[in-house]
Amino acid sequence: MTRANEAWESLMRAYAVLMKQFGAEDVWGDLTMREYDVLYTLSKCDGPLRMSELNRHVLLSQPALSRMVDRLVDRGLVDRCTDPGDRRGVRLSLTPAGRKTQQEIGRPHARSVTRALNVLTPQELEQLAVITRKLAGNEER
Amino acid sequence: MTRANEAWESLMRAYAVLMKQFGAEDVWGDLTMREYDVLYTLSKCDGPLRMSELNRHVLLSQPALSRMVDRLVDRGLVDRCTDPGDRRGVRLSLTPAGRKTQQEIGRPHARSVTRALNVLTPQELEQLAVITRKLAGNEER
């Protein structure tokens, strides 16, 4: 077993453990973590996002994401409108209610994340950020 | 935004990117990645595993895992028998066919993992392993 494989296995395990831990916390209101992830991703981008862009960030198939966005639009959290420049496409953004919901959930969740990752030294945190950024392919933007 | 939150976001993103990349590869036969994950986890443990143990390693709810094991048993890849010491529980292990399947998929997948993580220096790989082990809580066993 190579170092690379050991590192990947360990990363997967850390991800699973932490996700379960976060998922078990009572901060999600009536959103699933996956739905929150979509709202969060939208909240980080100033301009509106394309479905395909969003899909790159979220671990969901394109059809599943399409329908999840449907539901979020129905619930008044996300705004979807046809891209005027390319009418196949779509421009997604948070509604004010969506932004509010994201923030209300995001605050306590961010505290949980901080708490969980503070088992690491500041130096390790920095190394982790550098390494994972490199792994994600460093897609500029 | 704290360092911890940045690191976590970056980790999530790396996980999503790599999982999509691996999932898109044509190495999974008629297993899903989640099913492979179960076979892989079983393959790493010498003795049989309890459902609850297995569930700690896999990002699935307990009922979903229970039914997935059902299917794997039906397909002849996993062996499930009541734990003689605690008859509520269950002992799970790979059948010979299950072990064979795991290895056949595992070989090419491991190569993909190695390729993907080799954008990191050996030192970074080592740091990543140390850090993620620490994050996973270092549950001894």
Place this chain on the structure above:
DNA sequence: TTAAGGTAGATGCAAACGCATAGAACTTGA
């Protein structure tokens, strides 16, 4: 201009998922 090919997102459908809860087996304390 228009036909051929490609890309973005939506939809039909069967399979899989999570939540709540049931059932069976252990444990504990009176």
Place this chain on the structure above:
DNA sequence: TCAAGTTCTATGCGTTTGCATCTACCTTAA
């Protein structure tokens, strides 16, 4: 010893997922 509480896995049920495919729109080149 036995009732109450806990733990482990399974099951009912409505929702969500992925795969395959579809439609609509854009692009290219003849």
